[in-house]
Amino acid sequence: MFLSVVSFAALVCTVAARPSLNYLANLENPFTAENDSEEVRSAAIKRLLEVFGMEGPPAIYGHKQPPQYMLDLYNTVADVDGVTKDPYLLEGNTVRSFFDRMHSDQVEFRFDLSTVARTEKILTAELHLFKLRPHATQTFNRHHFSQVSVYQLLDTTKTNTTQEKKLLSSRLIPVHSTGWEVFTITQAVRSWMVDEDSNLGLQVVVRTLGGNQMDMRLIRFASGRNHHLSKQPMLVLFTDDGRRSTSLESTDPNHTTTTGSLLHAPLSGPPSRSARSLDSSEEERTSMSCQRLPLYVDFEEIGWSGWIVSPRGYNAYHCKGSCPFPLGQNMRPTNHATVQSIINALKLIKGIETPCCVPDKLFSINLLYFDDDENVVLKQYNDMVAGSCGCH
Known part of the structure; x- marks a missing residue:
């Protein structure tokens, strides 16, 4: 399962570097672009619902107060952003x-x-x-x-x-x-x-x-x-419900402090003006090495605030940056990434790219929400937050 996640991330890393055909076509026809934008949004929301195990958003007709027991349980298992404090606190998911x-x-x-x-x-x-x-x-x-x-x-x-x-x-x-x-x-x-x-x-x-x-x-x-x-x-x-993790998250029951330390680690800010004046290759080497950056998911902007009680949104984070040769230990490279980096640097085989910057640790989040019958549900979703990034 871990290999499939890394392979998918590598595919995204390669494809993202090329402009899509739809994007080029939309530049010529703005009306098509508007229609495509709605279709993309609809498809994206549908896919996000699938991630949360739902066919459609629950129909909530009135504002109800969640049971205090469920609010207390949520606060016990999740931090203020919904990230699981300890995966072993909750029986089941x-x-x-x-x-x-x-x-x-x-x-x-x-x-x-x-x-x-x-x-x-x-x-x-x-x-x-x-x-x-x-x-x-x-x-x-x-x-x-x-x-x-x-x-x-x-x-x-x-x-x-x-x-x-x-x-x-x-x-x-x-x-x-x-x-x-x-x-x-x-x-x-x-x-x-x-x-x-x-x-x-x-x-x-x-x-x-x-x-x-x-x-x-x-x-x-x-x-x-x-x-x-x-x-x-x-x-x-x-x-x-039978869902399984991709096993990037720690399975050590005594490992309770990693989540907090990683999720609140200082993040690199945007490149400075002086950095932008450098040529692209030097900028990659100085400020755009593989790192973890914010990626906030706002449920209100998506239109889900009516049925999600907590959290109002969460920071999923994302991994961005280059993995230039030589890969240092601060880039958390796998042995495979190190070998791939060497082959790329020596130009031994044509078409071999540098390793990709991808999540190497993922954490779960918890949602507290109303279902279609206005019952309150607490559900834990695996692999929703990038805890750290590495070159793979």
Whole structure:
């Protein structure tokens, strides 16, 4: 995979030096140039969507507030530019959040998982419930803890049994506590992905330590009907969509400082006026040796700011410059590039070009965005930022 990336970069390096036939034709016909420009933009946006694994931009009709959990998770795994802090912080490469679609006052919940691709591997599924303060306080002395159990509702016509529900998770919760409670329900979600018609929802049952039904004034969970969006029941899925990296990124789990040091390294500025007065060959030797330069991708300019929550854009960086003989270690050359540089310098074989300046380390970025159903998704995309450049 690494070889394919380098080969593609070398091809781009060679082709970019020649003006395209379309460009020359457009100089003669400005109307054709305008049409071609729109076609190129359309094709470019389509290709960019493919990079992000989408057929088209999500249709967002109103501005919704993302769940605080998803915002906190994004800030945990990504820096201010969306670049992954540590590739081992996130389980899989996709996290999806879903709000309850039943909006019931009862402790039953149902989530629409139609936006999850069948090819995605379900790693972990969590039910997030916000526990409210108890109404009744006079019974604290009798009940300090309650047994909270989450069941998967079953279709008895398909299971050939009379069992109407299946226990997924159960634990003790302090009666007087308040805040988020998380239950693992991976087993149920995996079965729903196999047969979506089996998704009848979940039921939460609260009992005393003696096994009796608990007074609902003591144990209350926020519902989708009567409570603020920030406290509504939520299903969170950690999945892996099967995409793989080109392995330029470090795979060392203890390698956590390289990203920061490289991404914030000083960048060479544009050539000075005195440098421009030099002949081209001398300019290449002095200021245009292989280096990493900024390449900011602005999602607002692309027209994606309506559905992408974070980041607003990111610095992809790009590699530019020559790889003249002799290649120093500061140019991070491969052995192959060194040999190619020598063959080019000695003119031993006709048509052998100098090595190309290409990324030799790539990092992933994270996007937090709304999908077509206005669910919030956190997805990690590999090989999106040039961490450093070298002669290959």
